[in-house]
Amino acid sequence: MILGLAANRLHHHTEDAALFAWLRACEAGIRELQLGLHAVGRTHDAIVAAGMLQGYRPLVRYPYGRDGGLMKVVAEVVGMGEGRTLDGAIYLTDPVDPSSIFPEALALKRQCVIHGKPFLSTVASARDWIEMERIHAGLAPDPQADRFHDHGNQTLALIAHDACKQAMLDFADRNFDVLSQFRHRLATGTTGQRLNALAWSKGWPEGQPWVQRFNSGPLGGDAQIADLVLERRCHRAVFFEDPHVARQHEADIQLLERAVTTATHDAVCVTVPSVAQRWCDAVRLRAAR
Known part of the structure; x- marks a missing residue:
């Protein structure tokens, strides 16, 4: 498996920056999985300068962002033929860095969603994904990742745009056992109404x-949940977005996404149904070990 890798300057210009926190936590897992990391120029150079992933051949350097490095990542998420197809991307974004809303940055997320590939924009999401893949590879659970599986003390947000509401209902139906482990669950508007109706049909106490x-x-539901993310009171969001339709409340959607990246060490966000399903399957496998 190969992922594109990029991080805004905030996340690699000091020793305790987010990129290095992720690598310190996950370097062993990256090596166990032999995960390919095709890193945009400055991100690659920062990893090398910090002395991380030394001698790791699957770490590949791409051009600087200004020279098209992130554009190449987008194209290879779509697929450019044998040897030039990525399985997803890690893009640790700084919510106040203008480059995070450049066309190539927005296109990277959109193409990951369209092609059903992971788009990991926070340290917590990237750490959680590494553990998920380790579990699917048959490796023993990493105790450092236990906090991402402490569902009984966590809050989960389930959000779906109109074209994705049925996908969310199908996901909740298949994985009711896992999602019910969370201490609290949140949803916006119609999605919440339909999820509650589903739960009652499955035996959840009526009313x-x-x-x-x-x-x-x-009407502001995304903004309400964004506030809980910022307060570290919402720990995981499963957010099924429709990438094909322009929405009048796009600013509210971006507000929630910005809140998630602000809480980069604490908030896990999944935007692709197939990745969300793979996470639920990993939760069951991990609990069985």
């Missing part, structure tokens, strides 16, 4: 909400 409903997205 007791399975999810706490917030406003619909256009």
Whole structure:
């Protein structure tokens, strides 16, 4: 498996920056998985300068972002033929860095969603993904990742745009056992209404909400959940986005995404149904070990 890798300057210009925190936590797992990392120029150079991943051949340097490095990552997520196809991307974004809203940055997420590949924009998401893949590879659970599986003390947000609501309902139906482990579940508008109806049909106590409903997205539900993310009161978001439709409340959606990247060490965000399913399967496998 090969991922594109990029990090805004904030995340690699000091010793305790997010990129290095992720590598310190996950270097052993990266090596166990033999994960290919095709890193955009400055991100690659920062890793080498910090003395991390020494001698690791699957770490490959791409051009600087200004020379098209991130554009190449986007193209290879789409697929450029044998040897030039990426399985997803890690892009540790700085919510106040203008480059995080450059066309290539926005296109990277969109193409990951369209092609069903992981897009990991926070340290927590990238750490959680490494553990998920380790579990699927048959490796023993990493105790450092236990906090990402402490679901009984965590809050989960389930959000879906109109074209994705059925996908969210199908996901919740298949994985009701895993999602019910969370201490609290949140949802916006109609999605929350339909999830509660599903839960009651599956035997959840009638009249007791399975999810706490917030406003619909256009009426500020995304902003309400973003506030909980910023307060570290919402720990994981499963957010099924429709990449093909322009939405009037796009600013609210971006607000939630910005909140997630602000809480980079604490917030896990999954935006692709196949990746969300793989996470649920890993939760069951990990618990069985």
